[in-house]
Amino acid sequence: DVKVTQSSRYLVKRTGEKVFLECVQDMDHENMFWYRQDPGLGLRLIYFSYDVKMKEKGDIPEGYSVSREKKERFSLILESAxxxxxxxxxxxxxSRQDTLLYGYTFGSGTRLTVV
Amino acid sequence: AQSVTQPDIHITVSEGASLELRCNYSYGATPYLFWYVQSPGQGLQLLLKYFSGDTLVQGIKGFEAEFKRSQSSFNLRKPSVHWSDAAEYFCAVEDTNAGKSTFGDGTTLTVKP
Structure with a gap:
């Protein structure tokens, strides 16, 4: 089975800290995505990437950046939480070829609290 | 731009009763549609998808969905709900030109004993 692993389930950070959220997938997928999920707002796309070193802004990129140095890893960065x-x-x-067949594979999520 | 509307924020059904979750989409071309389920504390799991052919599609866990182009709808159904179906359900449309999906706001399903 495809696995998408997010490094932390829960994080608590202080205002102003630089925060890294890590995501690794093990099936050689070209496409990777970061969403945030808030009650009543569904899933909102922050950034996505089609390939190594490529990135595209989603619907709510402000305050975030991303890094994709290796195909399997896609990092979300909060420069100043x-x-x-x-x-x-x-x-x-x-998978770029098989999205319509298999959809997206999601990680279990990271619940971030900024205090 | 494409959009997805799930009109029902929260639905409660009794165990064993039938279920229908509504989804309406807006998309200029042929839509590629998905339903995902999210159990508490988990990521989303694909239930079923539609991209061509038969407008009634079958998915996992006994779910099915019907694509109706004239109504721009892709409603999810299950004939008999089980307590384990309690979860949040998301409808999504894939924009093949942009290479990304747009998700609805989700419908939370509660199952009464």
Whole structure:
């Protein structure tokens, strides 16, 4: 089975800290995505990537950046964490050829609290 | 731009009763549609998808969905709900040009004993 692993289930960080959320997938997927999930707002796309060193802004990129130095790893960076970035963060991956067959594979999420 | 609307934020059904979760989409071309389920504390899991052919599609866990182009809908159904179906359900449409999916806001399903 495809696995998407997010390094932390829960994180508590202080306002102003630089925060790294890590995501690793083990099925050689080209596409990787970062979403945040908030009650009543569904999933909102932050950034996505089609390939190594490539990135595209999603719907809510402000306050975030990403890094994809290796195909299997996609990192989300909060340069200076703020309390309004308290949320559940979900990473997902998909195969460029087979997205329509298999959809996205999601990690279990990282619940980030910024205090 | 594409969009997905799930009109029901929360639905409660009794165990053994039938279920229908609504999804309406807006997309200019042929839509590629998905339903995902999220159990508490977990990521999303694909239930089923539609991208061509038969408009009634079968998925895992006994779920099915019907694509109706005239109504821009892709409603999820199950004939008899089990307590383990309690979860949050998301409808999504894939924008093949942009290479990304847009998700609805989700519907939370509660199952009464």
């Amino acid at each position: 703020s309390t309004n970035q308290t949320s559940m963060y979900l990473c997902a991956s998909s």
